[in-house]
Amino acid sequence: MSPLFPAADERMRIDNWLTIALTRANERVYQGPVAASPDARLRLDDLAAFDFSAPRTLESLLPWIVERMEHGVVHVNHPRYFGLFNPAPTFPSQCADRIISSFNPQLATATTSPFPVELEAHVIRAIAERAGLPRGTAGHFTNGGSEANFTALICALTHADDGFASRGARAFAGPPVFYTSREAHLAWLKIAHQAGIGRDAVQLIDTDGCGRMDPAALARAISVDMANGRIPVMVAATAGTTGAGMIDPLSDCIEIARRHGIWCHVDAAWGGALIASERGRHVLAGIEAADSITIDAHKWFATTMGCGMFLTAQPSVLSAAFQVVMDCMPSNLAGRDPYVTSVQWSRRFNGLRMFLALATAGWSGYAKHVERSLDLADLIKDGLLALGWKHANRSPMAVVCVEPPPGCADVRSIARAVLESGAAWISATEFEGREVIRACVTSGEASESDIAMLVDSLHAASGS
Ligand SMILES: *Cc1c(COP(=O)(O)O)cnc(C)c1O
Numbered sequence: 001m002s003p004l005f006p007a008a009d010e011r012m013r014i015d016n017w018l019t020i021a022l023t024r025a026n027e028r029v030y031q032g033p034v035a036a037s038p039d040a041r042l043r044l045d046d047l048a049a050f051d052f053s054a055p056r057t058l059e060s061l062l063p064w065i066v067e068r069m070e071h072g073v074v075h076v077n078h079p080r081y082f083g084l085f086n087p088a089p090t091f092p093s094q095c096a097d098r099i100i101s102s103f104n105p106q107l108a109t110a111t112t113s114p115f116p117v118e119l120e121a122h123v124i125r126a127i128a129e130r131a132g133l134p135r136g137t138a139g140h141f142t143n144g145g146s147e148a149n150f151t152a153l154i155c156a157l158t159h160a161d162d163g164f165a166s167r168g169a170r171a172f173a174g175p176p177v178f179y180t181s182r183e184a185h186l187a188w189l190k191i192a193h194q195a196g197i198g199r200d201a202v203q204l205i206d207t208d209g210c211g212r213m214d215p216a217a218l219a220r221a222i223s224v225d226m227a228n229g230r231i232p233v234m235v236a237a238t239a240g241t242t243g244a245g246m247i248d249p250l251s252d253c254i255e256i257a258r259r260h261g262i263w264c265h266v267d268a269a270w271g272g273a274l275i276a277s278e279r280g281r282h283v284l285a286g287i288e289a290a291d292s293i294t295i296d297a298h299k300w301f302a303t304t305m306g307c308g309m310f311l312t313a314q315p316s317v318l319s320a321a322f323q324v325v326m327d328c329m330p331s332n333l334a335g336r337d338p339y340v341t342s343v344q345w346s347r348r349f350n351g352l353r354m355f356l357a358l359a360t361a362g363w364s365g366y367a368k369h370v371e372r373s374l375d376l377a378d379l380i381k382d383g384l385l386a387l388g389w390k391h392a393n394r395s396p397m398a399v400v401c402v403e404p405p406p407g408c409a410d411v412r413s414i415a416r417a418v419l420e421s422g423a424a425w426i427s428a429t430e431f432e433g434r435e436v437i438r439a440c441v442t443s444g445e446a447s448e449s450d451i452a453m454l455v456d457s458l459h460a461a462s463g464s
Pocket of ligand 1: 085143144145146147149185187238240241242267268269270296308
């Protein structure tokens with residue numbers, strides 16, 4: 001029997017062992033430090049022993065790898081990880097991962113995977129409806145927000161000039177450019193590079209002093225570009241900036257894009273989950289008029305990593321952007337087969353993770369999940385304000401940017417001290433030209449006592 005394909009009873013035995021080992025490891029992680037272990041315990045040199053000349057047993061490798069993982073990563077699943085938006089994954093999405101890996105369906109075409117393709121389309125329709133996008137909105141699951149934003153740019157370029165399909169950037173009478181704020185996610189630079197229009201095509205628009213794109217500056221930039229022979233192709237507003245959780249004035253941005261007939265995209269990679277909450281969703285008003293939106297399932301919806309969504313109210317542009325005919329494929333169904341409406345070809349059943357989680361919790365369960373993080377973020381803010389800290393961002397999302405009281409240690413040293421203590425994970429960043437501590441509630445399992453520990457450790461590290 002090949003070790004790559006053990007018999008069924010052997011698989012079950014190992015699988016059961018693994019289930020228990022991972023559950024126990026997770027329990028230990030929750031009790032331990034948030035940061036990766038210091039170098040001595042990381043033992044990266046152990047890898048040198050793997051020259052892959054002699055086989056080893058899976059049974060000896062699995063405990064080893066679980067143990068290495070416990071020490072070798074920042075524990076983003078930890079309830080006191082208040083960092084970049086990597087959530088503790090929901091259990092239904094973890095279950096989905098096992099099912100996906102087991103059946104390993106090919107989602108390139110609806111012909112090969114009729115049920116999964118329809119299930120994903122069903123979830124996309126539900127998200128579109130909840131976000132208020134028009135009937136007939138199309139979309140698909142991606143590996144993350146960057147892929148979804150890349151898809152938006154390709155649609156925008158295809159929409160701006162049919163010639164882009166065959167001639168690329170040369171189809172345009174001048175250099176194509178697009179607009180996003182200087183607080184936006186800088187994956188846009190890589191995206192412009194990949195799309196072949198170059199990083200200079202990204203016009204970073206000034207913010208209003210509170211981290212939101214300034215619409216007057218946007219309108220001015222578009223006029224200046226047009227006067228100079230550049231070709232505006234897209235406005236990409238951000239609903240939930242990665243740093244400070246600010247929401248650009250969506251309706252104004254979309255209105256300006258419309259006035260010039262250019263594509264308007266809303267990057268709601270993180271903030272999009274607010275659609276679940278009656279209390280929180282009003283801050284996304286205007287999103288329903290966008291040509292396309294990005295929402296990551298692996299951010300606030302807390303699926304396991306590698307799950308984003310792209311939605312567009314212009315399905316014909318999406319099909320025009322990704323259509324291709326290859327005889328060996330079992331079908332070529334515009335609007336049905338994911339390989340002719342998206343960046344990927346071979347495709348994993350990513351959407352099952354969002355489906356199982358949403359079906360388990362319902363919108364009301366996700367509303368609670370989102371609102372809970374908002375309440376905990378308020379606790380962080382109130383706790384620190386009471387200790388003389390200053391609140392720097394007025395975000396409608398669960399992220400708090402704060403400045404320590406005057407005379408304290410500087411922000412970078414405070415952040416370093418908290419990380420070294422292992423008590424919590426936060427970051428130091430810059431918001432509107434000021435150095436701030438950034439604490440973002442990402443775990444659906446963080447509790448009020450975790451917040452108290454965070455506030456205490458920040459206070460202690462500030463030395464005030
Ligand atoms: C995280 C994030 C991205 C990038 O998405 P990935 O899933 O990391 O590829 C883009 N935009 C915003 C606003 C984000 O928060």
